[in-house]
Amino acid sequence: MPEFFHRKLERSAIGFVLAIIGVSAIGGMVEIAPLFTIDETVEEAPDMRVYTPLELAGRNIYTREGCYACHSQMIRTLRDEVERYGPYSLAVESQYDRPMLWGSKRTGPDLARLGGKYSDAWHVAHLVNPRDVVPESVMPRYGWLQRNTLRIDDLPRHLKAMQRLGVPYTDEMVESAAADAMGQAAPDSGFAAGVAGRYGEETNIRAFDGEPGRLTEMDALVAYLQILGRLTDAAHATDAVETGSTQDE
Amino acid sequence: MALEKHDPVTGQTTTGHEWNGIEELDTPIPRVALFFLVTTALFALGYWILMPAWPLGVTYTRGLLGFDQREVVTRQVETAAAERAGWADRVMALDYAGVQADPELMRIVGETGHALFGDNCAVCHGTDGRGSRGFPDLTAGAWLWGGEPETIHETIRVGINSGHDETRMSQMMAFGRDGVLEREQVRAVAAYVRSLSQPEALAGDARIEEGRQIFAENCASCHGEDATGMVETGAPNLTDDVWIYGGDAQSVYASIHGGRQGHMPHWEGRLKPLDLKILALYVHGLGGGR
Numbered sequence: 001m002p003e004f005f006h007r008k009l010e011r012s013a014i015g016f017v018l019a020i021i022g023v024s025a026i027g028g029m030v031e032i033a034p035l036f037t038i039d040e041t042v043e044e045a046p047d048m049r050v051y052t053p054l055e056l057a058g059r060n061i062y063t064r065e066g067c068y069a070c071h072s073q074m075i076r077t078l079r080d081e082v083e084r085y086g087p088y089s090l091a092v093e094s095q096y097d098r099p100m101l102w103g104s105k106r107t108g109p110d111l112a113r114l115g116g117k118y119s120d121a122w123h124v125a126h127l128v129n130p131r132d133v134v135p136e137s138v139m140p141r142y143g144w145l146q147r148n149t150l151r152i153d154d155l156p157r158h159l160k161a162m163q164r165l166g167v168p169y170t171d172e173m174v175e176s177a178a179a180d181a182m183g184q185a186a187p188d189s190g191f192a193a194g195v196a197g198r199y200g201e202e203t204n205i206r207a208f209d210g211e212p213g214r215l216t217e218m219d220a221l222v223a224y225l226q227i228l229g230r231l232t233d234a235a236h237a238t239d240a241v242e243t244g245s246t247q248d249e
Numbered sequence: 250m251a252l253e254k255h256d257p258v259t260g261q262t263t264t265g266h267e268w269n270g271i272e273e274l275d276t277p278i279p280r281v282a283l284f285f286l287v288t289t290a291l292f293a294l295g296y297w298i299l300m301p302a303w304p305l306g307v308t309y310t311r312g313l314l315g316f317d318q319r320e321v322v323t324r325q326v327e328t329a330a331a332e333r334a335g336w337a338d339r340v341m342a343l344d345y346a347g348v349q350a351d352p353e354l355m356r357i358v359g360e361t362g363h364a365l366f367g368d369n370c371a372v373c374h375g376t377d378g379r380g381s382r383g384f385p386d387l388t389a390g391a392w393l394w395g396g397e398p399e400t401i402h403e404t405i406r407v408g409i410n411s412g413h414d415e416t417r418m419s420q421m422m423a424f425g426r427d428g429v430l431e432r433e434q435v436r437a438v439a440a441y442v443r444s445l446s447q448p449e450a451l452a453g454d455a456r457i458e459e460g461r462q463i464f465a466e467n468c469a470s471c472h473g474e475d476a477t478g479m480v481e482t483g484a485p486n487l488t489d490d491v492w493i494y495g496g497d498a499q500s501v502y503a504s505i506h507g508g509r510q511g512h513m514p515h516w517e518g519r520l521k522p523l524d525l526k527i528l529a530l531y532v533h534g535l536g537g538g539r
Contacts, residue, residue: 038308077318
């Protein structure tokens with residue numbers, strides 16, 4: 001019987017290990033490596049802004065409470081999703097998400113276009129007890145968010161970590177992170193002007209949980225939920241449902 | 250390799266390995282597995298040629314079919330819109346009375362409106378439109394900003410106290426907290442306001458007369474002399490039995506003490522003009538219209 005190539009390979013321990021590594025690297029080379037070399041994988045969005053410290057704190061709470069286990073943040077290129085939720089998600093919209101929270105399961109609805117869809121008061125009522133506003137909901141309660149004071153002393157270090165990962169926070173943003181977090185939820189305080197100055201006039205600055213005097217985890221989470229899908233308008237440029245269409249079930 | 254050995258029972262060749270007199274058969278993998286292996290490999294080859302597949306430095310192989318998910322979904326949505334154009338164009342072209350006069354169009358508006366309402370409005374106003382505390386009941390016929398389809402459309406389009414440039418704006422002062430009224434005065438006006446809709450329950454309450462005067466001086470400019478509300482200011486009718494924040498003594502006291510400023514998001518930009526029109530008709534239908 002002739003010696004086939006594979007039979008030879010099997011008998012060389014080092015050669016076989018190298019072959020296994022080579023074959024298992026194909027997936028990464030095809031799916032990951034091109035993201036660094038092919039420009040069109042991430043769109044251009046000059047208006048893309050970073051998360052404010054309060055929104056970043058809210059994002060950390062979103063991760064801590066495991067919201068991603070039941071809610072996705074990714075509208076796929078499918079007709080029913082585009083018609084229900086809005087324009088499909090672009091890669092650039094997750095540019096400053098470290099890590100991304102696209103999720104893979106929808107027990108609740110997708111949240112990628114949630115920002116501005118409902119009022120702050122609704123978010124607070126819904127998080128305290130979802131059944132109060134949506135009787136058929138199966139979402140757990142998160143009432144303690146309203147009682148827990150938000151920890152802000154570590155926010156500069158959170159921003160610093162993001163900065164090291166390539167998120168374009170300036171050193172000034174890092175230094176004033178704690179003050180900016182307070183200011184964003186207290187529109188009448190002296191800290192509010194700095195937030196608008198550093199993060200743009202479009203930034204939501206208001207008492208998210210309805211109590212301007214106290215900075216709670218509820219403030220942070222609602223601030224984060226109200227910015228979802230609104231860091232850039234890039235996705236709306238591709239809006240497929242521009243021409244007088246309606247939604248179907 | 251040395252001489253091939255055959256197993257005497259099966260006739261199969263052996264690997265030449267032997268353990269305690271037992272020799273290992275060199276059975277080839279079943280044909281069917283080989284068949285699937287070859288088929289999937291051929292499928293992959295075809296896929297690589299037809300579909301976007303391999304990265305090539307700064308570009309990639311685009312495939313002969315020129316497939317692009319984003320183009321596909323854009324086309325699907327356009328096709329769906331074209332399918333609906335038959336009735337959608339008529340809904341857009343007609344005025345509200347015209348659409349309402351057409352039972353066939355109203356049937357479609359009812360079906361499409363129900364889906365739109367469920368996706369966008371139901372979390373606050375309830376699947377049945379009955380709302381909950383702080384979120385108005387749309388079936389009660391108590392319209393803050395007017396109950397005609399045109400005014401409902403405008404409310405949906407610009408929202409209330411929303412971020413829209415033309416937003417409807419309404420704020421009830423915090424009469425107690427801001428020190429405009431004393432605690433007893435707030436109690437009195439609360440009693441008067443409650444007596445308007447529940448005259449039996451509050452009959453003989455001594456504070457009502459004082460409350461009537463305080464109301465005339467402080468509240469009538471928005472709620473009207475007769476407390477039936479004003480659509481111009483979005484001030485609710487206080488003489489009916491419909492309450493957004495509750496009609497018990499404590500709730501009415503809390504509203505007068507701390508003021509109220511409801512917030513409804515604006516939907517222009519998020520929903521298409523046709524969707525807004527359908528929703529206006531649907532919501533108008535929920536409340537029995539006016």
